[in-house]
Amino acid sequence: MRIQVNGRPREVEATTLEALLRELGFEDQKVGTALNQEFVRDRDREKIVLHEGDAVEIVTPRQGG
Amino acid sequence: MNAHPEIAADPLTLYDAALRSRLLLGTARYPSPAILAESIRASACEIVTVSLRREAGGGRAGESFWSLIRDLGVRVLPNTAGCRTAKEAVTTAQMARDVFETDWIKLEVIGEEDTLQPDVFGLVEAARALCDDGFKVFPYTTDDLVVAEKLLDAGCKVLMPWAAPIGSGRGVNNAFALRALRAHFPDVPLVVDAGLGAPSHAATVMEMGYDAVLLNTAVSRAGDPVAMARAFGLAVEAGRLACLAKPMTPRDMAEPSTPVIGRPFDGVG
Numbered sequence: 001m002r003i004q005v006n007g008r009p010r011e012v013e014a015t016t017l018e019a020l021l022r023e024l025g026f027e028d029q030k031v032g033t034a035l036n037q038e039f040v041r042d043r044d045r046e047k048i049v050l051h052e053g054d055a056v057e058i059v060t061p062r063q064g065g
Numbered sequence: 066m067n068a069h070p071e072i073a074a075d076p077l078t079l080y081d082a083a084l085r086s087r088l089l090l091g092t093a094r095y096p097s098p099a100i101l102a103e104s105i106r107a108s109a110c111e112i113v114t115v116s117l118r119r120e121a122g123g124g125r126a127g128e129s130f131w132s133l134i135r136d137l138g139v140r141v142l143p144n145t146a147g148c149r150t151a152k153e154a155v156t157t158a159q160m161a162r163d164v165f166e167t168d169w170i171k172l173e174v175i176g177e178e179d180t181l182q183p184d185v186f187g188l189v190e191a192a193r194a195l196c197d198d199g200f201k202v203f204p205y206t207t208d209d210l211v212v213a214e215k216l217l218d219a220g221c222k223v224l225m226p227w228a229a230p231i232g233s234g235r236g237v238n239n240a241f242a243l244r245a246l247r248a249h250f251p252d253v254p255l256v257v258d259a260g261l262g263a264p265s266h267a268a269t270v271m272e273m274g275y276d277a278v279l280l281n282t283a284v285s286r287a288g289d290p291v292a293m294a295r296a297f298g299l300a301v302e303a304g305r306l307a308c309l310a311k312p313m314t315p316r317d318m319a320e321p322s323t324p325v326i327g328r329p330f331d332g333v334g
Binding site for chain 1: 115
């Protein structure tokens with residue numbers, strides 16, 4: 001399935017957001033997520049089913065002013 | 066840094082937090098993580114701002130930064146820097162609450178690229194949505210008094226007007242507007258956020274009666290960020306103490322400070 005991850009097109013196997021994080025190597029990191037610009041909380045990721053063309057954001061802590 | 070007794074007895078309250086330091090420090094653009102950590106310690110600040118950014122798969126940049134900040138034992142104030150719509154800002158704030166486990170959010174909705182001026186319409190819209198959702202919102206705003214009223218109506222308990230554009234280091238661009246805000250909202254915590262370049266700028270706004278200052282670039286891009294962090298910490302404390310001490314009223318003409326009576330040679334020749 002082809003989706004967008006952090007603004008870039010990507011072919012993925014995962015069918016849920018939780019599985020996507022595992023597939024991309026984020027399983028042991030604290031990340032924030034959004035699907036199609038809507039926030040998805042940590043505990044809901046397992047229930048979120050991905051569809052062709054979805055846009056996923058995956059963010060982590062960074063320096064800020 | 067040892068606080069003056071007057072300062073120690075004068076805590077700053079921002080939402081649910083009572084703080085000794087009135088300096089909030091950004092964490093971006095330091096020469097190295099070690100200098101960032103040392104600058105935070107030197108400033109004696111208790112709140113630092115942080116952000117969320119995209120992480121490449123397998124990357125660990127976020128994890129190492131977050132570990133460094135947690136070890137310093139300071140509170141974090143996540144921001145929505147770079148967001149250009151209320152929707153983007155609200156979603157970013159929600160992700161920040163999930164990641165940083167705090168309901169504090171420094172709300173930025175940027176409206177114009179050259180000045181990074183807040184889009185005050187989007188700001189008020191996002192502030193209302195976030196306050197309704199239980200966030201404790203610190204809005205980065207202009208010095209516009211009517212916008213400030215709208216942000217308070219939306220549920221904000223703190224306001225953060227700019228002194229000058231972000232990263233400009235210009236100091237106070239519009240002292241009249243900042244004084245008017247302070248006079249109009251005597252009981253609202255007001256934090257000057259953005260545009261300060263030198264410790265004297267920080268002391269100036271603290272002497273005006275501002276409750277705190279938030280800055281980043283003035284420290285992180287200084288020749289010696291650690292020394293500058295300490296200088297800002299001292300200036301903020303000096304400015305607060307001066308405000309509490311009630312500065313004298315300026316006069317147009319000179320007035321001798323040394324007693325005139327008994328001056329030698331008076332009446333001679």
